Amino acid sequence: MSAPFVARHIGADAAAQRRMLDALGYDSVESLVQAAVPASIHVRERATTAIPAAASEAETLDELRRLASGNRPARAMIGLGYYDTFTPSVISRNVLENPSWYTAYTPYQPEISQGRLEALINFQTMVSDLAGLPTANASMLDEATAAVEGMLLARRASKSRSDVFMVDADTLPQTKAVLEHRAAAVGVRLEYTDFGSLDAPVEAFGALIQYPGASGRVWDPTEAIGAVQLGGGVVVVAADLLALTLLRSPGSLGADVVVGTTQRFGVPLGFGGPHAGYMAVRAGLERQLPGRLVGVSQDAAGHPAYRLSLQTREQHIRREKATSNICTAQVLLAVMAAMYAVYHGAEGLRAIAADVSGKADALSQALRAFGLSTASEAFFDTIRVTTPGPAGRVIDRARELGYQLLWVDDATVGVSVDETTTARDLAAVAAAFGLPVSEELSLEAAVPLRGVHEGMLRSDEFLTHPVFSDHRSETAMMRYLKRLADRDYALDRGMIPLGSCTMKLNAATEMAAVTWPEFARVHPFAPEADVRGYLELVEQLETWLAEMTGYDEVSLQPNAGSQGELAGLMAIRGFHRANGEEGRVVCLIPSSAHGTNAASAVLAGMRVVVVACDEAGNVDLGDLRAKIAVHADELAALMITYPSTHGVYEHDVLDITGAVHDAGGQVYVDGANLNALLGYARFGDLGGDVSHLNLHKTFAIPHGGGGPGVGPVAAKAHLAPYLPSHPFAQRKASYGADGGPVSAAPHGSAGILPISWAYVRMMGAAGLREATGAAVLSANYLAARLRAHYPVLYTGENGLVAHECILDLRPLREQTGVSVDDVAKRLVDYGFHAPTMSFPVAGTLMIEPTESEDLAELERFVEAMIAIKAEALAVAAGEWPATDNPLVNAPHTAESAIAAEWQHPYSRELAVYPVRSLIRSKYWPPVRRIDQAYGDRNLVCSCPPVEAFA
Template sequence: MRTDAFALRHIGPRETDLQHMLKTIGVESIEQLVYETLPDDIRLKAPLNLDPAMTEYEFANHIQELGKKNKVFKSYIGLGYHPTIVPAPIQRNIFENPGWYTAYTPYQAEIAQGRLEAILNFQTTVIELTGMEIANASLLDEGTAAAEAMALLFDVRTRDQKKNNTNKFFVSEEILPQTLSILQTRSTPIGIELVVGNHETFDFSNEFFGAILQYPGKYGQVNDYSAFVAKAKENEIKVAFAADILSLAALTSPGEMGAAVVVGTTQRFGVPMGYGGPHAAFFATKDEYKRSMPGRIIGVSIDVNGNRALRMALGTREQHIKREKATSNICTAQVLLAVMAGMYAVYHGPKGLQYIAGKVHASAVTAAEALNKLGVYQTNTAYFDTILVKADAQKVKAIAEKNEVNFFYVDADTISISFNETTSIADINQIIAIFAEALGKESFTVSELTASSQLPASLERTSSFLTHDVFNNHHSESQIMRYIKKLERKDLSLNHSMISLGSCTMKLNAASEMLPLSMPNWNSIHPFAPVEQAEGYITMLKKLEEQLNVITGFAGTTLQPNSGAQGEYAGLMAIRAYHLSRNEGHRNVCLIPSSAHGTNPASAAMAGMKIIVTKTTPEGNIDVEDLREKAIEHKDDLSCLMVTYPSTHGVFESSIIEITKLIHDNGGLVYMDGANMNAQVGLTNPATIGADVCHLNLHKTFAIPHGGGGPGVGPICVNEKLVPFLPTNPILKVGGEQAITAISSAPYGSALVCLISYGYITMMGAEGLKSATEHAILNANYMKARFEGHYPILYTGECGRAAHEMILDCRSFKENGIEVGDIAKRLMDYGFHAPTVSFPVAGTLMIEPTESEDLAELDRFCDALISIRKEIEASTADDKNNVLKNAPHTLAMLTTDSWDFPYTREKAAYPLEYIAENKFWPSVRRVDDAYGDRNLICSCAPIEAYMEN
């Protein structure tokens, strides 16, 4: 046995466990199990053509050598990305800590109170700096956040009778170029007409429903937009701001100017540039728009004892509920990065942020004054961190790059220079020397930062922010370290027990995959740096694209989408562009099975498609005859089918090739949702089943951590006919020859975390990847065999097998007075996060163990659910005071003097023997969701603010 093989460490079951597991399932071998699970006509005939697997040690050396090909220059490029200082205690205790990066989205609030508090801090930071009333728990990047602002204003325009039929949206020419590209992508399919122009000459026509302004502008100009907003309001035009978060510590907030929405990125709050991401965007708006707000909102509620408890609020806004009526398909957030940014605000506090903002501004002013002495004139009339100077760009660039410095070159004689938190006096003197050499003049040095300001007096911030105790009590390292640990102890993550969420693939995020993320030559590159400075990145990203092409059987890949839902949208937009290129733009009908993933209809609606839902059979499969009928009915306008494979019901449908051929025969293309790709890799692939495009959740199948709800990466892989339409970027050209405009802000999306998937595939190799898929199927079917006789299994394949996940039907337990939510809460007492609850079928649990869990952990989980089944049998419909209804049980409950329950403390807390060895205590009792929605508080408000009247 090769003990240095990475697959041995990644895959849970040991060789000695296999016979027991196979016998329990009732098969002789894994090969027999796979044969009985997977239709024979879609099996791959040859192994994946990938390089031999590296060991962890070999990969560590390889990635270090590859990283040396990246050149980390001093970056003054700006355009929404800035060098920042990641506080060491945040890097060590959050960014590099599996207790934070392996957690799941906090749908189970009682075991996520620490992360929820950290996100609440983030929301509070955003609300108070922007001057708005409500903020969400992060979006993907600034560009997509701006697109969501446009969509929200388009949605709420119907509240103004005069604006019902308006469709024009004004975009200031000061907007970041990548943001404009995304606005172009998102506006066209839903019928919004963009008008780009100068805000000073805007005519405020009645044809406009909204506008967006950049604050400060893309090259640093700070404008007072108060008059613009006031005049827009007179004409019932709502205004969004794209704002720099750090500048708001020094400038008047957009909320004080009357903004309706404020968006931006929190990257410069202690999150590395990482060649473009991941970074947490922010979105803040008015309370009256809360039900149209995209993404997740963390709100304050109470538990059954009336104690403060946090939870995800207003879930009915989300795309899984609203489906094709949703105005956003946002699914993944950027929670890990939002936690870091929020903790950056906690660590520095309001005075610290003001100091950092002041130093950045002073650096810009000092440099501008010095350059002025050289005859290099600064043209912005007011600025915060970015100066715009006139000089020979070609001469300056050659000298700057020789000195390992990057500026942004606007045109032949205009240069933009953005200063940042890391800028020192020595850096300013280096800039002076570069321009002096370009001019052929003698250089000079400055010894201190100027005290003068170039902020307009009318825009200097006078309002207070971050006054809550949490932002004023954790400024020493001891304090912040203990605060982070206090929150971590309230969260259940993969470093405690398995998280068996169906459709979410919560597999191991190996340390060797994660280590490169902390290396400066990987995390300190600006996404718009010259490509020759990012040779290591380009090599790695292209190799990852090639690996994904091999795995999917497709011809091309874009890594740009920042989430699975963004991948869906990118794939559909590529299909749309393909039809347009053939003069068949009328093809806009998208067929979606009723069992499809919840984001599918929302993504299709955003792509301007007409959604037709097709039926499923009682066995949970696509109803082929209904699909045939609808495909033929709409053959003249058929754009595509969206299909999840294996299905969301956990079954490899044997009719899949017939289904895809049916769509092609009627002029459409096939989009395969890659949510369940973990059951395909090495055994079959999207090309083989007949798909034309698929997205892949790198944060699922390919080992990027969920991070408490994000980061995510959702690349799309396409066949040859769709390669020309892969998305581009306005600054760094990527994508196909007939590329659609940008899907996300950075050319390669969240490039930094692509290192994880590259490491996973590189160390697993073809054999390891296939083995991982086989063991995912093995583990699922082993659990299924153990549950039989205790829980009904809702759907299985033709041979009675599950794919990589299964659905337990809990609906009949209502006869005992037990809901599926009671089971989810009781599992916390056993030390486990619940499986996926009531999706895709209400009243069920969808369980996916992944290949990473070993036999002992699988058995612990099975024992827990079987024990709960016995507890259900002992309950009655009229019994509201039982161990399930009262779950979860907190330490506070167990240690009170009185015990008013008809079961023992031991039964409540230690129902099985193994629990005592490693007990996880939920920090609150069951949370009252309805109360939280009725009394929506989404910031660090004092306790009086959430007491119901």
């Protein structure tokens, strides 16, 4: 019989755990964790649980098949920014289903991330070319949140002092809803505007124009853009990238910023996500871009090399002064969208767009010939049809035929065509409107963009870089994707021991259902009767998460941890305002907190006050009480991470939360470190009122090279009414009645929820507790093994750490001159991704081994760290010069190792094979150490010419 999944998920078996426990002096994992976690917060035994006993992998897949069968197959023609699409099989197999791509981490160590960084440069180039603006970032979370970020950028960059942001009346409704919720918190007034009749000049700091409009209308916004800019405003255009292959780019029309989604570029619908949003800006706004920006720099040998540029992770640097709380990107989905463009090229994309627009025209002409009227003469892929009778009758007939159309109002139905639409589909839709048609609608007389003025047609070239034309055959495409993957380091190569980030096993069974069409090809606004399977999965997962965290309600809508933070703080804001306490705006945040905490608080309309930490890394209770006394009448919330960002279980947590509650504040417990607590304590029992959870950390969703993530928000009953709502939610739940949306789709990145559902289902409550114990055991074992070589900066009760430990490398630098950067880059030569560098303390490494790694891998890491310490001491002893040694020259490439003249004072073998175990399984970094400052001084954020790599 096959081993239980828990035994496959946890890396160290019983014998290995016994050896580790003996080294620590504990008789069991249970006794170790009980000694580490303060007794005052230990979870009480519950007589019943909503979490079922662990299922086998086969049983889990069978249950997922049953849930999938609850989603009624239907062709979604609802539109509103979401379209069915064909994912080329070569991309599905070699990117979406490939652990070399989906288990990689955010490219903060660029020397071992060159593959995904090149893919993201492709993405940025694709967006920049189509948008007609010089610089695009490495993706946004979705179109609605990208529009919000565009609004915030406009306010920062505008010369106008107005608090008004004008919004196109023809904007996507979900974008309007997210804008409304977010604008209210930061004092922005939205004015809905018909830009076709705009008088100049206008008093507004910016404007958002939808192009084409939500109704499908295509028009020339040039005059409207100019009118807003004349008054000092910044214009954001939300554009459909596929339409931009045929229509003039927003940049050519004068737009300052262009936002949108790349979903229809080969990324499955997934009931709303995950998808890669995008943002591009005109010259002069590059340094205002939120999120990540990939740029080109050079390595130590002068070769071109990619790296993250400019303000990446600005939240951790600027904290409450950050301009955005976005610290992630949708990397895996951005890679898919970019590769879709690489696969099709400019000619292929134009052909797809022309086919889509032609089919929309054929349907429109048939309906008009039948006597029905459409809202616009000029459109790309979407038409709004006036019905002779109730619109609901047409919608129902379409559903009977297997099609989902958009109900606009009682007399109007919307139809959107995509690349999967066939002539047979068009005939069925025509029949739903009452047309007597044959099995297929004739396309012979179809004219793409029939009613669009000639001056609005695109005439300039795009995607001219060779990468978009050199990989036409499947062989070439497969090899290109393999070549990029080989340049990266992911979990399929070895341990990624990142503190604060939890790079654990993403099991194949958990991933299996993501690409099933019953989950992948579902529109987020499909009617309830067509998505009962999805809704059952969502509700089960929400129930399980609520129980595990000690809360009453959970919303899965936030599609990143940062958005979960924001949603929780917005709930606190809503609660205080409902109680007539609008003056409660102060958010207390410990100095050790994740940088996004402060940024999220500011975006929720709060004022940040920093609370000091003591020498042990705990919140300074005296300083907390002093700050509460000063701000008692203004206190909105405390944000606290538990276990702390320093990797310890704070003993005084109940005193901390009690002091805040006594002053009328709410407690936000950041759930980033839940994987060190699950099964042993619950946030709700610590005094937490609301938390976000990172499903991409604790619940096994892969990081995907820097995204996707899911950051659900959980709350006690009194805050539940202020959790995220959504205008298109299929079920109006008890929570969210007084909240607002934080994502474009009702359930955020629902397409990857089957991963976490499967993880919980196969682990069961007991298995989840075992995983926590194994993670804490591994972290304490590494701390114990390395303590003699590197000081462990913080410990909690009984000298123990939580799921991660911080090694202090500052004494090493003082003694040897070797920096934390040198150690991190040298670890690459030993076959490891470096731990988290200089966070939360400069000059340190934060290490988290996770429960997934076996003892052999932990020992390999210990061996590497001890050997690196010896190398540093050799530098201090004068065996190698401070400017020429294996550490400062790391990492070493194959090219450097075979150089004709080896001029270094250490051997080639020591450079590239510092331990013999690497000889048969060496990871070769493709570039040497990258010059970060050079890249910032010489900003290049699109595909460099091929000659640069000669």
